[in-house]
Amino acid sequence: MQRDIAIVAQAQVMTDSLDIPRERMLFDLVKGLFDKVGITRHDIDGFVLNSNDFEVGHTIANVFEDTPCGAYMKDETHVEADGMWAAQYTTMRLLSGNYDTALVVGNSSGASTFRPYLVMDYQLNPTYDRQLGILNELSTAALQARAYMAKYGAEEDDFNEIAARLLRNAALNPYAVRSKADATAGDVLASDYLYEPLRQLACYPFTDGACAMILASGKRAKELTDKPVWIKGMGNSVDTYYVGERDLATSKSARMAGERAYKLAGISNPAKQIDVAEVSAKFAYQEPIISEALGLFKEGSAGKVASKGLADLGGSMPVCPSGGGLGAYVFTANGLVRVAECVRQLKGEAGEAQVSGAKTALAHSQDGFCAQHNGVMVLSTEEG
Amino acid sequence: MRNVGIIGVGYTPVFVSKRKDVNIPEMISEAVDAAFRNTKLTPDDIDAITFGNMQTFEGVNMPHLWAADHMRALDKPYMRIATGGTTGMSTLHSAYYHVASGLHDVVMAITWEKQSEGDSQVGLSGIVMPEAMVMVQHGMDLFGGKGMGAMGGGSTGAAAYQAMSYLHHSGADPEHIDKMAALERSNAALNPYAHLRKKTTVADIQATPFVSWPLRFGHTCPTSDGATVAIVASEEMVEKLADSVAWINGVGCATSDPATVNFIEGQITDPAEQEPARMASSKAYAMAGIKDPSKEIDMAEMYNGFAHQSLMWLEKLGLCKEGEAHKMLDAGALNIDGELPTNASGGVFSTNAIGASAMNRPTECALQIMRKIEGGHQIPKKIKNAVSHGWGGMFQYVTVTVLGDEPRHGQG
Amino acid sequence: MTFEMGEETREVQGTWDISTYKYLIDGAGMKLLVDSMKEKKIRGIKCPQCETVYVPGPTFCRKCYIDIDEVVEIGETGVVMSYAVEMADVRGNPLEEFRLTAMIKLDGADTWIIGTISGMDWHDARIGMRVKAFWVDEPVGSLADIDRFEAI
Ligand SMILES: [Zn+2]
Numbered sequence: 001m002q003r004d005i006a007i008v009a010q011a012q013v014m015t016d017s018l019d020i021p022r023e024r025m026l027f028d029l030v031k032g033l034f035d036k037v038g039i040t041r042h043d044i045d046g047f048v049l050n051s052n053d054f055e056v057g058h059t060i061a062n063v064f065e066d067t068p069c070g071a072y073m074k075d076e077t078h079v080e081a082d083g084m085w086a087a088q089y090t091t092m093r094l095l096s097g098n099y100d101t102a103l104v105v106g107n108s109s110g111a112s113t114f115r116p117y118l119v120m121d122y123q124l125n126p127t128y129d130r131q132l133g134i135l136n137e138l139s140t141a142a143l144q145a146r147a148y149m150a151k152y153g154a155e156e157d158d159f160n161e162i163a164a165r166l167l168r169n170a171a172l173n174p175y176a177v178r179s180k181a182d183a184t185a186g187d188v189l190a191s192d193y194l195y196e197p198l199r200q201l202a203c204y205p206f207t208d209g210a211c212a213m214i215l216a217s218g219k220r221a222k223e224l225t226d227k228p229v230w231i232k233g234m235g236n237s238v239d240t241y242y243v244g245e246r247d248l249a250t251s252k253s254a255r256m257a258g259e260r261a262y263k264l265a266g267i268s269n270p271a272k273q274i275d276v277a278e279v280s281a282k283f284a285y286q287e288p289i290i291s292e293a294l295g296l297f298k299e300g301s302a303g304k305v306a307s308k309g310l311a312d313l314g315g316s317m318p319v320c321p322s323g324g325g326l327g328a329y330v331f332t333a334n335g336l337v338r339v340a341e342c343v344r345q346l347k348g349e350a351g352e353a354q355v356s357g358a359k360t361a362l363a364h365s366q367d368g369f370c371a372q373h374n375g376v377m378v379l380s381t382e383e384g
Numbered sequence: 385m386r387n388v389g390i391i392g393v394g395y396t397p398v399f400v401s402k403r404k405d406v407n408i409p410e411m412i413s414e415a416v417d418a419a420f421r422n423t424k425l426t427p428d429d430i431d432a433i434t435f436g437n438m439q440t441f442e443g444v445n446m447p448h449l450w451a452a453d454h455m456r457a458l459d460k461p462y463m464r465i466a467t468g469g470t471t472g473m474s475t476l477h478s479a480y481y482h483v484a485s486g487l488h489d490v491v492m493a494i495t496w497e498k499q500s501e502g503d504s505q506v507g508l509s510g511i512v513m514p515e516a517m518v519m520v521q522h523g524m525d526l527f528g529g530k531g532m533g534a535m536g537g538g539s540t541g542a543a544a545y546q547a548m549s550y551l552h553h554s555g556a557d558p559e560h561i562d563k564m565a566a567l568e569r570s571n572a573a574l575n576p577y578a579h580l581r582k583k584t585t586v587a588d589i590q591a592t593p594f595v596s597w598p599l600r601f602g603h604t605c606p607t608s609d610g611a612t613v614a615i616v617a618s619e620e621m622v623e624k625l626a627d628s629v630a631w632i633n634g635v636g637c638a639t640s641d642p643a644t645v646n647f648i649e650g651q652i653t654d655p656a657e658q659e660p661a662r663m664a665s666s667k668a669y670a671m672a673g674i675k676d677p678s679k680e681i682d683m684a685e686m687y688n689g690f691a692h693q694s695l696m697w698l699e700k701l702g703l704c705k706e707g708e709a710h711k712m713l714d715a716g717a718l719n720i721d722g723e724l725p726t727n728a729s730g731g732v733f734s735t736n737a738i739g740a741s742a743m744n745r746p747t748e749c750a751l752q753i754m755r756k757i758e759g760g761h762q763i764p765k766k767i768k769n770a771v772s773h774g775w776g777g778m779f780q781y782v783t784v785t786v787l788g789d790e791p792r793h794g795q796g
Numbered sequence: 797m798t799f800e801m802g803e804e805t806r807e808v809q810g811t812w813d814i815s816t817y818k819y820l821i822d823g824a825g826m827k828l829l830v831d832s833m834k835e836k837k838i839r840g841i842k843c844p845q846c847e848t849v850y851v852p853g854p855t856f857c858r859k860c861y862i863d864i865d866e867v868v869e870i871g872e873t874g875v876v877m878s879y880a881v882e883m884a885d886v887r888g889n890p891l892e893e894f895r896l897t898a899m900i901k902l903d904g905a906d907t908w909i910i911g912t913i914s915g916m917d918w919h920d921a922r923i924g925m926r927v928k929a930f931w932v933d934e935p936v937g938s939l940a941d942i943d944r945f946e947a948i
Contacts, residue, residue: 001485001486001487002386002485002486018820019820020820021820021821021822022820023822024822024855027855027856031856031861034861040861041861047639052445052446053438053439053440053445053466053510054439054440054445057510057513057514057817057819058510058511058513058514059438059440059441059468059507059508059509059510059511059513060438060466060467060468060511060776060777060778061466062467062468062777063468063511063642063777063778063780064515064642066639066641066642066780067641067642067649067854067856067858068856070861071639072639072640072641072858072859073638073639073640073659073660073663073859074638074639075636075637075638075663075664075667076637076638076639076781077465077467077474077477077478077637078465078466078467078474079463079464079465079466080439080446080464080465080466081446081448081463081464085463085464088463089463089478089481091485092481092482092484092485092487093481093485095481095484095485095486095487096385096386096481096484096485096486097385097484098385098481098484098635098671109820112818112820113817113818113819113820114816114817114818115816118816119445120445122443122444122445123444123445123446123449123450124450125450126442126443126444126808126810127407127808130810131808235461236461236462236463237459237460237461237462238449238452238457238458238459238460238461238462239452239458239459240452240453240458241449241450241451241452241453242453252459253459256459260461264487367446367449368446368449369449372449372452373449373452373462404807443810513817513819514817514819514821515821517819517821518821518823518826519826519939522826522829522830522938522939523830523936523938523939523940523941524939524940525939525940531911531912531939531940531941531942531943531944532909532910532911532912532939532940532942540880542899544880545878545879545880545898545899546878547880548878548879548880548923549877549878549923552878552923593883593884593888593890594881594883594884595882595883595884595888596880596881596882596883596884597880597881597882597883597894597918598880599880601884601888641858649822649825649850649852649854649858650825650840650850650851650852650853650854650907651907651908651909652848652850652858652906652907652908654877654878654908655878655899656878
C-alpha cells in the first residue's frame with residue numbers, strides 16, 4: 001500500500017435493551033474515545049459514519065449522528081453497509097494522502113427500534129421474493145446450514161460445539177450481551193429450534209450498540225499511541241443475490257475477499273501466518289463456512305476443528321475470542337466490532353481472552369442473505 | 385497523490401416521472417450498459433464498484449445486494465454510499481478514493497433513484513419522524529397554523545426561509561428567481577437526459593402560483609426515475625483506455641447540523657448561511673490549485689432543488705461576490721454562451737432522480753470538458769476548469785468536485 | 797422456439813413499516829422548555845464554554861463537544877431572521893387565508909424557532925423586524941402555549 005495506515009484506538013458499546021437515545025449513546029462513546037486518546041474533535045480531519053436507514057428508522061440516518069459524533073462543521077461522509085466497508089473507505093481516504101487523522105463510527109439501534117429480522121425482509125427483491133414470503137433471514141440460513149451438513153457430513157452437534165465455545169468466549173468479553181461461562185454443546189442442544197437446524201443459542205442475539213475507531217497515517221498514529229495497529233491488507237467481494245445460484249456450503253466471495261487482503265498483506269499461508277481471527281458469523285454454522293473460505297481451516301472440517309478445539313482460545317487458530325456474533329451482533333456495526341476486537345487483541349488489551357503473542361489478526365464482515373457480500377482486513381503489530 | 389479522471393459516463397435513456405417498463409435493477413443496468421458502450425470497456429475492465437441511492441425512497445433495504453448481478457458487480461469489490469441529496473457525488477468521491485488510494489485503477493460509480501416506486505413523502509418525512517412525533521406530543525402544531533410550528537414554510541418547507549434570507553442578503557428580487565428558473569428550464573429543453581424539457585419564459589414561470597412566498601410552483605423540482613454511471617481511472621489507465629478524460633482535480637465535503645425543523649436540539653444555523661459550502665469548496669479548490677475561482681472556473685453545475693439556489697450557491701462557492709450572482713444573471717453571464725455558464729444541463733431543478741442528482745452535476749461537467757454533450761447544450765467556449773456541487777441532508781451536507789481538462793497542479 | 801420479451805409490466809404493493817419503530821428521543825430539553833412555558837417563560841441551556849444558548853437545550857454543545865446543563869431564561873421578544881408566506885397546500889390548492897411564519901431568534905438565544913406571526917399584512921413583513929410572543933390565557937405546559945407572535 002502506498003502509505004502506512006494504523007488504527008490508533010477503538011471503543012465499543014453494546015446492549016440488548018437500549019435505554020438512552022441513540023444520539024446520546026454516540027456522544028458518550030465518541031467523547032470517551034477522544035478523551036482516552038487525548039484529542040478533541042478538531043484533531044479529526046475526516047469523519048466516516050456508518051448506519052442503515054431501515055434499522056434506525058430515519059431517512060438519511062446520519063442527519064442526527066453528525067453532531068453527537070463531533071462532526072459539526074467538519075468533513076463527513078456516510079457508508080450504508082456493514083461497518084467494515086466504512087473502515088475500508090476510511091483507510092482509502094487516508095491512503096490517498098488527503099487525510100491524516102480519521103474517525104469511523106458505526107451504530108445501530110435496530111434491535112430495540114425495529115424488529116431485526118424485518119430488516120432482512122426488506123433486503124428481498126420486493127417484486128418477487130418479498131411477495132412469496134418463503135425466503136427470510138432464518139429460512140435462508142437454515143438452507144445454508146443444511147447445504148454444509150450435506151456436502152461435508154457435518155452434524156448439528158458440530159455447530160452446537162461451535163456455539164458453546166463462542167458463548168464461553170463471550171463470558172470473557174465485557175461488551176458481550178449474551179454469554180455462558182460454562183456453556184456446553186448440551187446447553188445449545190437444549191435450546192429451542194428457531195428454524196431447524198438453527199438452535200436459539202446458535203443464532204445471534206439482537207443487539208444495539210456502536211463502535212468507534214480512530215485511524216491515522218503512520219506518523220500521526222505514532223504520535224497518538226504507543227501501540228498502533230497497522231492495516232496490512234483489505235479486500236471485499238460480492239456474490240450473486242440469488243441464493244439458489246450459489247454453492248451455499250462454501251463462500252466464494254469470502255474466499256475472494258480473503259485473497260485480495262492476503263495479497264496486499266503478503267500472506268501466503270493464512271492458517272500459519274494469522275494468529276487470531278474475528279469472523280462475522282450470525283449463526284454458529286456460518287463460522288466454519290467462512291473461516292474455511294478464508295483458508296484458516298481445511299474445507300469441511302467443522303467436526304474436526306470442534307472436537308480438537310483448534311479454534312479455541314488455546315488452539316492452533318483461535319477464532320472469535322470475543323464470542324463473535326453469538327455474544328453480540330450489532331447489525332451494521334458488526335464488521336467494525338470485529339476489527340475493534342482484533343485491535344484489542346493486538347494491543348494486548350483483551351484480558352482473559354488474550355491470545356498470547358498475537359501479532360497478526362484477521363477481521364471479517366458480511367452483508368446480505370447467507371453472507372452474499374464479504375469483507376476482510378488484515379491487521380498487524382508490525383509496521384511496514 | 386494519484387491523479388484520477390472520469391473516462392466515461394452512462395445515463396438511462398430518459399429521466400422521467402415513471403419508468404413503468406423496467407424494474408429497479410433493470411433500469412440501473414441501462415446506465416451501466418451505456419457507460420460500457422460509451423467507453424468501449426467491458427465489465428472485466430472494472431476493478432471495483434461504488435453504488436448509491438436513498439433506500440427509503442423505494443423501500444428496499446441495501447438494494448445494491450439485490451442489484452449486484454445487474455450491476456456486473458459479481459466477484460468484485462463493492463461499496464454502498466448514502467448521504468441524502470449528496471449521495472450521487474459522495475458515491476463518485478468514494479470511487480475517486482478507491483483509485484487515489486492506489487488500491488484500484490478503474491472504478492465504476494453507480495447512482496440512481498426510481499422515485500415512482502416509492503412514496504417520496506414517506507421518504508422525506510422519515511428524516512425527522514421521531515423528532516416530529518416528540519414535538520407533536522409536546523403540543524406543537526407541526527404545520528405552523530398557530531404559535532410555534534416546527535414545519536413552517538409550508539410545502540416547500542424551510543426552502544422558502546432560505547430563499548427569503550438569500551434575497552434579503554443578496555439584494556436580489558423574487559423576479560430573479562423567475563428568471564433563473566426560466567433559464568434553466570430552457571437549458572433543460574436542449575438536454576435529452578433532462579426530465580422537464582420545455583422551453584420556458586419568465587412569464588411562464590410567473591404564471592405558476594406561489595406555494596410559499598417567495599417560492600412558486602415554477603421554482604420547484606420534479607421527482608424522476610433515472611440512473612447515472614461514471615467510470616473513473618488512474619492516470620496510467622487513462623492513457624491506456626480512454627480517448628477522452630475529465631480530471632477530478634479537487635474534492636471536498638462538509639456538514640453542519642440539521643439546519644431546519646431541528647426542534648429537538650435547537651437550530652443554530654441560518655439555512656442560507658451554508659458554511660459547509662465554503663468549507664468543501666475551499667478544500668476542493670486548494671487541491672485543484674485554483675486560487676481565484678471567480679476567475680479560473682469556466683462553468684458551474686449547482687445542486688438546486690429550488691431555483692433560487694443556483695444563484696445562492698454561486699456566491700457560497702466563491703464564483704462571485706455575495707450579492708453579485710443575480711447581477712451576473714441579468715448580464716447574461718450565466719447563459720450557455722455566457723462567461724460562467726451555470727446549470728447548462730437544466731440542473732436538479734429540471735431533473736431529480738435524487739440518488740443520481742448530485743452525480744449528474746460532475747458528469748455534466750465531465751462531458752462538457754470532453755465536448756461529448758448530446759443535445760444542444762454544449763458550452764461553446766473551451767472549459768479548462770469546472771465546479772460541481774451537491775447538497776443534502778436537512779440543509780446540512782455539501783459536496784464539491786472540481787474538474788479540469790488537465791490533471792491537477794495543486795498540493796496535498 | 798424463442799421467446800420474445802414483450803412489454804408487460806406488473807405492479808405489486810409493498811410497505812415500509814415505519815409505524816413499527818420504537819424510537820428513543822432525548823426529551824430533556826423539550827421538557828425543560830414546556831415546563832417553563834407553563835409559567836409563561838422560555839428556558840434553554842447555555843454552554844459555559846462558548847456561551848451559545850440553545851432552545852430547546854440539547855444535552856451537549858455541538859461546537860465545544862461537552863455536556864451542558866446550565867439553565868437560562870430568555871426573552872419573549874426576538875428578531876425575524878427569515879420568513880415565508882404559505883399560500884398553497886401540499887397539492888397546490890391556494891389557501892383561503894395566507895399564513896405568515898418566520899424563523900425567529902429570541903432575545904438571549906442563539907437558536908432559531910419557527911413561529912406564526914399574526915396581526916399584520918404579510919407585505920409589510922421584513923427580515924430584522926422585532927416580534928413578541930403572545931401567550932394563551934391558561935398555559936398548560938405545551939408548545940401551543942405560545943398562541944402567536946406579533947410585530948412590535
Ligand atoms: Zn459550546
